[in-house]
Amino acid sequence: MKLYTYFRSSAAYRVRIALNLKGLPYEASPVHLLRNGGEQLSDAYRAVNPAMLLPTLEDEGNVIGQSLAIIEYLEETRPQTPLLPSNALGRARVRALALTVAADTHPLGNLRVLKYLKGEMALPEEVKLEWQQHWLRAGMATLETLLANDPQTGRYCHGDTPTLADCCLVPQVFGAQRFGVDLAPYPTIMRIHANCAALPAFQSAHPSQQPDAE
Amino acid sequence: MKLYTYFRSSAAYRVRIALNLKGLPYEASPVHLLRNGGEQLSDAYRAVNPAMLLPTLEDEGNVIGQSLAIIEYLEETRPQTPLLPSNALGRARVRALALTVAADTHPLGNLRVLKYLKGEMALPEEVKLEWQQHWLRAGMATLETLLANDPQTGRYCHGDTPTLADCCLVPQVFGAQRFGVDLAPYPTIMRIHANCAALPAFQSAHPSQQPDAE
CATH class of the missing domain: 3.40.30.10 (Glutaredoxin)
Known part of the structure; x- marks a missing residue:
């Protein structure tokens, strides 16, 4: 491949x-x-x-x-x-968590979007950065809420083995760190991130x- | 349900x-x-x-x-x-088409994004509309390319029965029409849209x- x-x-x-x-x-x-x-x-x-x-x-x-x-x-x-749970409800939860990152958070801070804000829209650098941080915070807050209030959250996003949701969470945290978002308000995300970061695959x-x- | x-x-x-x-x-x-x-x-x-x-x-x-x-x-x-094909490659194609809408196109013109452009960013109505139309055109152009150049495209996005991809295409066309995007450059999308619009489920x-x- x-x-x-x-x-x-x-x-x-x-x-x-x-x-x-x-x-x-x-x-x-x-x-x-x-x-x-x-x-x-x-x-x-x-x-x-x-x-x-x-x-x-x-x-x-x-x-x-x-x-x-x-x-x-x-x-x-x-x-x-397997990166998806064996039951349909578990798979739905993992996919919804993954889409919270991949559809609701990441596309808004994508390179082509930032280029458009700076280029076509001619917005200053600090407005672009505030845009990025705003949507990163919004996405992280939703993800934190979904993870913190569900007993299905374990060592990782869903139970005690990594899933598709963790494959999405970790790169999103990397992006948030890169653009200076304070991650203290998201303790569940950061706990899971630390568990993932300990694995050679990550x-x-x-x-x-x-x-x-x- | x-x-x-x-x-x-x-x-x-x-x-x-x-x-x-x-x-x-x-x-x-x-x-x-x-x-x-x-x-x-x-x-x-x-x-x-x-x-x-x-x-x-x-x-x-x-x-x-x-x-x-x-x-x-x-x-x-x-x-x-079934709304997904029976083979893994077909399912991957249908999911990729669906995500082209659901992750790459729709999130950029979502209500909360438009509210942020008008509210926090205080941009004039015409700049907001140009933003919307820009990302709608970009998304439609990509979808058109993926559909027009693939023999797997049929009466619908993938073959001759509706799939998850059509469930995403039709609402995206509705959004593009609502916000005044010229749809003439996307004949394959519009052909599929017409086929879907003829079905009672749609x-x-x-x-x-x-x-x-x-």
């Missing part, structure tokens, strides 16, 4: 964690989101994934985009070390450990 | 289509996103879904949030009229057909 990835991409980071948790070796093919006007917009990458977004997984010639779709695909084709997926890290 | 819904909510609209396609009766419990300062922020609704977002499905006392998680749950617990899920329609 080949993963088109960028070390700091939150969505690529999710898939790297999932691949590592499942013990699946893969070739990392870096796509630099800032260099050359954004390599994800190049003809070469467009030929791989016409959505021109990261990550993309190539599996025996088949091409899959969208981090959550990739992880569900891995779950179905490589069921070892450690080797970290942006700093990637071949394209700067 | 009970669905907490708002007639114009894109995410609730997705779930209404899925419930109808599967022939599942449900009780609609309207939550008005604008009235009373936003009923989704009320204590009563917070007690149902602490994420304070729509939709929420209640199924025999169990509460599920996030439209895509709800539809996956329905797919697993009510497998009649018709009765339309915002104008809801008990809380205005």
Whole structure:
């Protein structure tokens, strides 16, 4: 398998964690989101994934985009070390937690959005940063509430083994730390984050450990 | 089953289509996103879904949030009229199309985002509208590319029966029409939209057909 990835991409980071948790070796093919006007917009990458977004997984010639779709695909084709619970209600909870990050939080602070705020909208740097922090705080607050008030939360987001939800939580915390969000109001998230960070699968997926890290 | 819904909510609209396609009766419990300062922020609704977002499905006392998680749950617990293909690669494609709408397009034009642009950021109405249209066009363009260049696209997004992807496409077109986006550049989307609009399951899920329609 080949993963088109960028070390700091939150969505690529999710898939790297999932691949590592499942013990699946893969070739990392870096796509630099800032260099050359954004390599994800190049003809070469467009030929791989016409959505021109990261990550993309190539599996025996088949091409899959969208981090959550990739992880569900891995779950179905490589069921070892399941990343979804075995019951439908548990799976629904894990997917809802994952979407709280992947649909409600991360898209608002995505690189292309920040570029639009600074470029087309010509907003000053501090307004852009306040935007980023606002949505990061909103997303983290929702996630904290969902995790803190549910007995199904365990050592990780759902019980005592990592799931798809943890694959999303950890990169989101990385993003929040990077943009200076105070994480003290989210003790459950940070407890789970610490438990994840102790696992080699999460450690080797970290942006700093990637071949394209700067 | 009970669905907490708002007639114009894109995410609730997705779930209404899925419930109808599967022939599942449900009780609609309207939550008005604008009235009373936003009923989704009320204590009563917070007690149902602490994420304070729509939709929420209640199924025999169990509460599920996030439209895509709800539809996956329905797919697993009510497998009649499948909304996902039977093979893993097809499912991955349908999920990626759905996420192109639900994660990459819709969150950027969500009510709370528009409120923030007008309120906290104090941007004029026309800048807000240009923001909305920009991300709607970007999302529609990506979806069009993914659909137009793939032989797996059929009468609907994936083959000749409606899937999760169509449950997402139709509400997104409704949103784009509502905010004045020119849809001529997306002929594949509009062809699929017309095919969906001919089906009673899509018709009765339309915002104008809801008990809380205005």
